[in-house]
Each structure stands twice: as C-alpha cells, then as structure tokens.
Amino acid sequence: MLVVKKFGGSSVADNERIMNVARRCLEDYRKGHQVVVVLSAMGKTTDGLIAKAHEIDPNPPKRELDMLLVTGEQVSVSLMAMAFHSLGVPAVSLNGVQVPMQTTSAYGTAKLKRIRTERIRNELESRKIVIVTGFQGINRYEDMTTLGRGGSDTTAVALAAALHADVCEIYTDVEGVYTADPRIVPHARKLKEVSYDEMLEFASVGAKVLHNRSVEMAKKYGVRMVVLSSLTRAEGTVVKEGAKMERMLVSGVAADKNTARISVIGVKNEPGIAFKIFNMLARNHINVDIIIQSVGREDRKDISFTVARTDLQEAMTLLNENQAAITAQKITCEEGVAKVSIIGAGMLSNPGVAAKMFEALYSGNINIKMIATSEIRITVLIDEEDANRAVRMVHDAFELAD
Ligand code: ADP
Ligand code: ASP
Ligand code: MG
Numbered sequence: 001m002l003v004v005k006k007f008g009g010s011s012v013a014d015n016e017r018i019m020n021v022a023r024r025c026l027e028d029y030r031k032g033h034q035v036v037v038v039l040s041a042m043g044k045t046t047d048g049l050i051a052k053a054h055e056i057d058p059n060p061p062k063r064e065l066d067m068l069l070v071t072g073e074q075v076s077v078s079l080m081a082m083a084f085h086s087l088g089v090p091a092v093s094l095n096g097v098q099v100p101m102q103t104t105s106a107y108g109t110a111k112l113k114r115i116r117t118e119r120i121r122n123e124l125e126s127r128k129i130v131i132v133t134g135f136q137g138i139n140r141y142e143d144m145t146t147l148g149r150g151g152s153d154t155t156a157v158a159l160a161a162a163l164h165a166d167v168c169e170i171y172t173d174v175e176g177v178y179t180a181d182p183r184i185v186p187h188a189r190k191l192k193e194v195s196y197d198e199m200l201e202f203a204s205v206g207a208k209v210l211h212n213r214s215v216e217m218a219k220k221y222g223v224r225m226v227v228l229s230s231l232t233r234a235e236g237t238v239v240k241e242g243a244k245m246e247r248m249l250v251s252g253v254a255a256d257k258n259t260a261r262i263s264v265i266g267v268k269n270e271p272g273i274a275f276k277i278f279n280m281l282a283r284n285h286i287n288v289d290i291i292i293q294s295v296g297r298e299d300r301k302d303i304s305f306t307v308a309r310t311d312l313q314e315a316m317t318l319l320n321e322n323q324a325a326i327t328a329q330k331i332t333c334e335e336g337v338a339k340v341s342i343i344g345a346g347m348l349s350n351p352g353v354a355a356k357m358f359e360a361l362y363s364g365n366i367n368i369k370m371i372a373t374s375e376i377r378i379t380v381l382i383d384e385e386d387a388n389r390a391v392r393m394v395h396d397a398f399e400l401a402d
Contacts, residue, residue: 002165003028006038006156010173011230012076013043021230022083034124037131038156039080041072062107063143070144073133080131091129096136103137103145106285110137110145115162153214161221168223171230176237177209179400180253184388187401193238198251198345201377205341206256249353250344250398255387257338260312263304266329269296274303276326280318286311290372290381309335338387341379342394348375360397366390
C-alpha cells in the first residue's frame with residue numbers, strides 16, 4: 001500500500017510536533033506501507049515571510065516573493081528527515097526542483113502540470129520515507145514557483161494521483177470537515193463524508209480546510225481524500241465521489257474575508273465593455289467572483305464585482321491605467337467586506353432557501369451589499385465585521401448543528 005500523508009503548518013509548528021508527526025508516519029511504515037509525506041512550512045512561517053517582504057518592498061516582484069516563500073517548506077522537510085533519522089528510519093527530503101514538480105509559469109498562482117515520479121519511486125523502493133515540500137514547483141524558466149496560499153494540499157493530491165496512492169490523508173488542526181469553521185461555530189457538526197462537488201464549492205467559498213484545487217484534482221483523478229487531525233485519533237471526513245449526502249438542503253456555511261469590492265462607475269452602455277474589463281483582469285490572472293451590472297441609465301451603467309483582497313491593488317492599478325479604454329467615469333473600491341455562503345446540493349429545487357438565509361441576516365440587522373447564486377450555493381457580500389456573526393446566525397437558522 002502507498003499512502004500520501006500531508007501535514008499543515010500547525011501540525012509541524014515546533015520540534016515536539018515534528019517528532020509527533022514522524023512517529024505517526026512510522027506506524028504506517030512499520031506495517032510495510034510506502035509512505036510519502038508532504039509538509040507545509042512550520043506554523044505561521046509563510047505569513048512571516050510575506051510580512052518581511054512587504055516591509056522591504058510593498059509590491060515585491062512575484063518571482064522574488066516565490067523564491068522567498070519556498071524556503072519555508074524546505075525548513076520543515078529537512079527537519080522532518082532529521083526526525084526520522086533520529087528514530088533510526090531512512091528518509092529523504094525533496095523540494096519541488098528535486099522531484100521535480102513542473103508548474104505553469106505564473107508566480108504565486110502556479111498550477112501543477114507534470115510530476116516526474118522516478119526519483120520518488122526509487123527512494124520508496126529502497127524503503128525510504130520520502131518527504132516532499134508542499135506548495136512549490138519549478139516552471140519552464142527553471143524558477144521556483146508557488147501554488148497559492150494553502151497549496152500544499154494540492155501538492156499532496158497531485159502526488160497521490162501521480163503515484164497511484166491508495167489514499168491521500170490531509171492532517172490538520174481540526175478533526176475533519178465541519179458544517180462551518182469550528183473556530184467560528186463551536187457547535188458545528190463534523191461531516192462523515194462529503195462529495196467532491198460539494199467540497200469543491202465549500203473550499204471555493206472560504207472553507208479553507210482544503211485548498212480548492214486539491215479537491216478539483218482529487219475529483220479529476222479519483223483520489224480518495226481523508227481530512228483528519230494530527231493531534232487526535234478521531235475519525236476524519238472522507239471526500240469522495242457520490243458521497244451520500246445527508247439529505248440536507250444546506251450542508252455548510254463559510255465566510256471568505258479575503259475579499260474586496262470594485263465598482264466601475266458610469267461606463268458606456270454599449271457592447272464590449274464588460275469583455276474589456278474582465279478580459280484584462282483574466283489576462284493578469286486576477287479572479288473575479290460576484291459580478292453585478294446595473295440597469296443602464298441613459299447611455300451609462302455601473303459594473304461592480306469582487307476580487308481577492310490580495311489582488312485588489314493590482315486590479316485597481318490595471319483599471320486606473322485603462323480607465324479611458326473601459327470608458328469609466330470613476331473607479332472605486334472597498335476593502336472591509338466579506339463573503340458569506342451556504343452550499344448544498346438540495347438548494348436549487350427549493351425556493352425557500354435564499355429567503356431563509358436572508359431572514360437570518362435580517363434578524364441580525366446585517367445589510368447585504370451583493371448577492372450571487374449558483375446551483376449549489378448562495379453567496380452574500382456583507383461588512384467584514386459582521387461575517388462571523390452572520391455565519392453563526394445562518395448556521396443556526398438551517399439547524400446544521402447536531
Ligand atoms: P493547515 O495548516 O493544516 O493546512 P488550515 O489552516 O489551512 O490548516 O486549515 C484548517 C483550518 O480550516 C481549521 O483550523 C479551521 O479553522 C478552518 N476551517 C474553515 N472552515 C472549515 C470547515 N468547514 N471545517 C473544518 N475546518 C474549517
Ligand atoms: N505554507 C503555505 C501557506 O501557508 C502552503 C500551505 O500551508 O499549504 O499558504
Ligand atoms: Mg491549509
């Protein structure tokens with residue numbers, strides 16, 4: 001049996017936790033399994049490195065930022081190899097170049113293209129535990145890249161797919177996937193299993209327990225994922241195809257605070273303007289979420305949309321530079337906002353769901369700034385300071401707790 005085990009930052013935050021992870025991995029190794037370990041940077045290392053970069057340069061070149069960030073994961077994998085050595089077990093650490101994990105060229109948001117598995121397979125054949133840096137790869141210029149925040153999950157699933165692993169276990173600081181972030185809703189309920197589609201939607205709207213691309217990849221290659229705690233032995237959550245959803249209208253609530261709203265005001269009411277705006281953002285790898293266009297008034301209209309707050313500065317620079325081309329009279333933005341979403345497969349066929357969510361927000365006197373819906377989600381944009389309260393109120397309204 002081949003297992004890929006991924007441990008997030010809090011699971012390797014200090015020496016004691018590194019030894020704890022090593023011992024847990026040994027249990028599988030001693031059963032005769034082949035063990036691949038994928039690690040994040042220790043604790044809040046990545047946040048610290050980003051802060052350091054911004055102290056020197058508020059707008060650091062993306063190539064150099066990636067060059068800096070990849071160091072975090074190299075610290076944890078090398079220390080983990082030493083931990084195994086101290087326990088008398090052969091192990092080897094590999095970074096994204098040594099594997100190699102080939103990615104697209106976009107620094108900071110690179111996508112994995114191809115993983116060469118020969119080196120890993122050889123090391124596994126010689127009964128070594130192989131420890132791989134999460135979150136990083138190498139592009140066609142032989143530069144190091146990163147996969148976006150939380151990307152180690154995607155590294156783990158990609159390796160599991162490439163190595164045809166039997167399972168990809170994602171160890172974190174909670175015991176599985178819950179109906180809402182258990183840090184915001186302490187009585188949230190742990191899901192026994194969740195389908196790829198629902199988990200994908202859940203991760204995309206802010207349930208950051210899994211990187212959304214890791215779920216996308218798991219679905220594509222049929223990788224069985226389990227989310228569980230590195231600190232307890234509790235049964236986790238299985239993510240798989242056709243998981244039998246507990247026939248609920250709504251299966252989860254999530255908040256995404258990495259959000260900002262942009263309004264492009266007074267653009268000409270003629271074909272092609274939306275294309276120009278969103279094509280320009282897409283070409284610069286800026287994802288856009290909720291989009292609202294006002295009904296035209298005379299010859300003008302407004303277009304508002306949300307972007308990740310981390311992309312706001314770049315998006316505003318682009319829009320301002322092209323203000324004339326997009327015929328905008330004014331461009332404004334707002335940072336202190338958050339998206340709150342409910343997801344669930346039973347939603348579309350039930351018209352009362354949106355009203356129930358809005359009623360919960362109304363009863364908390366929370367104002368809705370924008371609304372977006374898809375087949376299995378409803379998202380509202382609200383003030384960031386209301387976000388946690390909104391999650392709790394909506395969670396309670398749908399009676400998602402036990
Ligand atoms: P790691 O460093 O292990 O990758 P993350 O911080 O990326 O950990 O993800 C785990 C965190 O995700 C939890 O501590 C929890 O606060 C948060 N989280 C958000 N939504 C959920 C959810 N629906 N279920 C479980 N955890 C969630
Ligand atoms: N260390 C990276 C981050 O903090 C990747 C990860 O933890 O998944 O985003
Ligand atoms: Mg994570």
